[in-house]
Amino acid sequence: MWRNWGRTVAVRPARVERPGTVDEVVALVRRAAAEGMAVKAVGAGHSFSAIAEADGVQVSLDALSGLLAVDRGTREVTLGAGTRLRDVPALLAPYGLAMENLGDIDAQSVAGAISTGTHGTGAGFRGIAAQVVGAVLVTGTGEILRVGRDGDPALLPAVALGLGALGILVEVTIRCVDAFDLSAVERPEPLDAVLGSLSERVAASDHFEFFWFPHTDRALTKDNARVPLGEGRSPLSPARRWLDDDLLANDMLRAACVVGRTIPATVPWINRSIVRLSGDRAYSDLSTHVFTTQRRVRFTEMEYAIPADLVLDAFAAVRRAISRSGWRISFPVEVRFAAADDLWLSTAHGRATAYIAVHRFGGEDPEPYFRTVESIMLAYGGRPHWGKMHWREAGDLAPVYPRFEDFGRLRAQLDPDGLFLNPYLRRVLG
Numbered sequence: 329m330w331r332n333w334g335r336t337v338a339v340r341p342a343r344v345e346r347p348g349t350v351d352e353v354v355a356l357v358r359r360a361a362a363e364g365m366a367v368k369a370v371g372a373g374h375s376f377s378a379i380a381e382a383d384g385v386q387v388s389l390d391a392l393s394g395l396l397a398v399d400r401g402t403r404e405v406t407l408g409a410g411t412r413l414r415d416v417p418a419l420l421a422p423y424g425l426a427m428e429n430l431g432d433i434d435a436q437s438v439a440g441a442i443s444t445g446t447h448g449t450g451a452g453f454r455g456i457a458a459q460v461v462g463a464v465l466v467t468g469t470g471e472i473l474r475v476g477r478d479g480d481p482a483l484l485p486a487v488a489l490g491l492g493a494l495g496i497l498v499e500v501t502i503r504c505v506d507a508f509d510l511s512a513v514e515r516p517e518p519l520d521a522v523l524g525s526l527s528e529r530v531a532a533s534d535h536f537e538f539f540w541f542p543h544t545d546r547a548l549t550k551d552n553a554r555v556p557l558g559e560g561r562s563p564l565s566p567a568r569r570w571l572d573d574d575l576l577a578n579d580m581l582r583a584a585c586v587v588g589r590t591i592p593a594t595v596p597w598i599n600r601s602i603v604r605l606s607g608d609r610a611y612s613d614l615s616t617h618v619f620t621t622q623r624r625v626r627f628t629e630m631e632y633a634i635p636a637d638l639v640l641d642a643f644a645a646v647r648r649a650i651s652r653s654g655w656r657i658s659f660p661v662e663v664r665f666a667a668a669d670d671l672w673l674s675t676a677h678g679r680a681t682a683y684i685a686v687h688r689f690g691g692e693d694p695e696p697y698f699r700t701v702e703s704i705m706l707a708y709g710g711r712p713h714w715g716k717m718h719w720r721e722a723g724d725l726a727p728v729y730p731r732f733e734d735f736g737r738l739r740a741q742l743d744p745d746g747l748f749l750n751p752y753l754r755r756v757l758g
């Protein structure tokens with residue numbers, strides 16, 4: 329039985345394939361097509377939505393991983409599609425390169441991360457898929473297709489963020505940057521003060537985000553500035569990192585959430601205590617050590633992308649909905665930002681974007697809360713993260729994606745028999 333990280337999907341694939349070469353990928357796709365079986369590549373299983381659900385042939389690209397080529401001049405790096413993000417820094421270190429921006433974990437595979445539009449924060453920076461300059465994939469007819477750098481450039485904006493619906497990615501070329509450090513300031517602040525100066529703070533920072541713990545009037549802010557590699561580096565001591573990131577952010581959070589799940593009335597007090605104990609630290613370190621953290625407390629998540637200039641109104645509406653409801657929400661609401669990009673199915677397509685993410689502790693029913701927030705986000709032209717929970721269908725999504733029909737046509741061309749479709753993709757693509 330295969331289960332995703334968030335325990336929202338469980339499926340028993342008819343067969344699991346672990347190809348070690350591109351030719352083996354071609355062969356398994358042709359074999360599955362001949363047998364009339366669905367095929368689905370999976371990465372690290374870190375999507376909360378059922379986008380990676382494979383009840384036919386499940387394909388692990390773990391053996392197609394690692395560094396395949398580096399062009400130091402253009403800073404373009406080709407990786408096997410199954411490469412885990414956590415392995416990328418060590419692969420790039422000898423070349424003095426790093427990925428431009430990352431989300432808040434690094435467990436994902438490169439192909440999985442780009443296929444759902446994984447992003448970090450920073451109004452001047454785009455998601456990981458927008459850093460892709462080339463890709464090689466095996467289509468539904470078993471052909472090898474090169475797009476971008478050494479192939480068809482017109483297809484790159486579709487293939488770089490293809491939901492796993494266009495083929496099996498075997499190689500991905502990413503434009504990197506010179507390795508850099510991040511200088512981080514993390515602290516609890518009054519929520520109203522953060523909201524009152526939000527646009528200025530987002531504009532002044534390379535990577536700004538905040539977490540609001542419901543039932544409190546405080547926010548935890550994170551403000552990361554890009555600085556030259558090694559310059560005045562002052563990393564957290566191992567003891568401080570253990571205290572903050574292991575004990576508080578994982579072990580104590582889990583214990584607090586268990587208490588909150590058992591006795592919901594304690595949640596406001598618990599949230600206030602967590603905010604009091606958290607944050608207030610300044611340090612600098614290698615970018616990847618600052619961008620990403622370990623998440624050991626299981627939760628569910630829904631995240632919506634909205635135009636950045638609507639974030640205050642949308643956030644206020646979420647706050648009102650929580651205070652009007654009887655819910656006791658122990659996990660924070662997270663607000664992040666990204667620059668516009670031109671990928672056809674990117675949640676940041678054509679607009680400067682704010683992301684509002686809501687979470688619930690594992691074992692709690694997220695649906696009433698998430699559905700309420702979803703209905704708020706729709707009023708702001710919201711686009712759901714493809715890898716997180718949501719209830720939208722193709723008919724709702726087409727109006728918010730100008731290239732939706734083009735994507736559908738390309739999908740039908742590259743995968744005429746719908747080999748790569750699963751129930752989630754049929755729902756969102758129609």
Ligand SMILES: Cc1cc2nc3c(=O)[nH]c(=O)nc-3n(C[C@H](O)[C@H](O)[C@H](O)COP(=O)(O)OP(=O)(O)OC[C@H]3O[C@@H](n4cnc5c(N)ncnc54)[C@H](O)[C@@H]3O)c2cc1C
Pocket residue numbers: 333334368369370371372373374375376379380389409410430431432433435436437438439440441442443444445446447448491492493495496497498623713715716
């Ligand atoms: C704790 C946690 C933290 C997270 N933090 C963030 C965050 O900060 N920002 C953010 O945006 N998201 C975040 N996510 C969501 C996560 O980044 C995405 O769901 C991502 O897609 C997961 O990558 P994966 O390798 O696990 O892919 P999977 O979930 O295994 O697969 C996702 C999709 O990629 C496709 N795919 C995988 N490999 C291939 C391939 N070789 N060829 C074609 N298609 C392929 C699958 O078929 C599927 O459609 C988080 C998730 C978790 C659980």
